[in-house]
Amino acid sequence: MSQITYLSEKTAKKRVQFYNNTGASVTLQSGYALCYDHAQTDKTQAYRVVRPATLNLKYFAGVVCPEESGKVVASGAYANVDIYIPTKYGQVVEIWSSEDHSANTAVLEITDATFVLLEGATNAVARTVQLANRSGTNGTLLARLYGLSDPLA
Numbered sequence: 001m002s003q004i005t006y007l008s009e010k011t012a013k014k015r016v017q018f019y020n021n022t023g024a025s026v027t028l029q030s031g032y033a034l035c036y037d038h039a040q041t042d043k044t045q046a047y048r049v050v051r052p053a054t055l056n057l058k059y060f061a062g063v064v065c066p067e068e069s070g071k072v073v074a075s076g077a078y079a080n081v082d083i084y085i086p087t088k089y090g091q092v093v094e095i096w097s098s099e100d101h102s103a104n105t106a107v108l109e110i111t112d113a114t115f116v117l118l119e120g121a122t123n124a125v126a127r128t129v130q131l132a133n134r135s136g137t138n139g140t141l142l143a144r145l146y147g148l149s150d151p152l153a
Contacts, residue, residue: 011093013065014085016049020073026051028073030066031096031140032115033125034083035059049083052110057123060110060148062086063095086147092129094140101128101141108143123148 019037020026034049036059049061062083073079084093095108098116106128108117116138117126125147132141 011091012085012087013082014047014062015080015082016047016061017044018073018079018081019048019050020075020077020079021050022075024075026073026075028064028068028071028079028081029096029115029140030064030069031094031117032064033096033110033117034061034064034115035110036061049081051115052112054112057110057112058148060086060123060125062147063093063117063145066094084145086125086145088146090127090144090146092142093145095126095143095145096138097132097134097141098138100133100135101131103131104129117143 033052035052035056037048037050038056038059040048062085065082065084068081095117099119106119107121107124108126109120109123110125111118126143126145128143130142
């Protein structure tokens with residue numbers, strides 16, 4: 001019988017196309033939050049993702065997988081990336097945070113103009129499962145990623 005260890009469980013992933021519309025080069029990090037590019041009116045809307053912004057907060061796509069960490073994407077450029085996608089019951093994955101969090105209590109939301117998941121319930125997509133101090137240095141922590149319950153509500 002094999003032993004279960006961190007990152008050994010199966011996870012739901014998807015390959016998407018990240019479009020960097022931030023106005024500067026972006027170095028992707030494990031756990032960065034991404035949203036579908038709702039401004040698209042063609043079939044690319046199903047797989048093109050961007051940094052969260054007010055107009056697409058209801059279209060959460062997922063978070064960047066660890067193997068994509070360090071990938072540099074120039075302003076106005078595209079890059080194919082793997083993301084962890086939200087699941088019905090949630091899956092425990094790394095997310096990027098800039099705040100202190102208690103285990104199993106903090107609800108995290110996507111926020112306008114940032115890749116970071118912050119505490120809040122308006123656009124909640126995850127719940128922390130790890131105690132972490134990230135107020136001094138941004139970094140990853142484990143959270144249960146479940147996504148918006150009804151993106152059109």
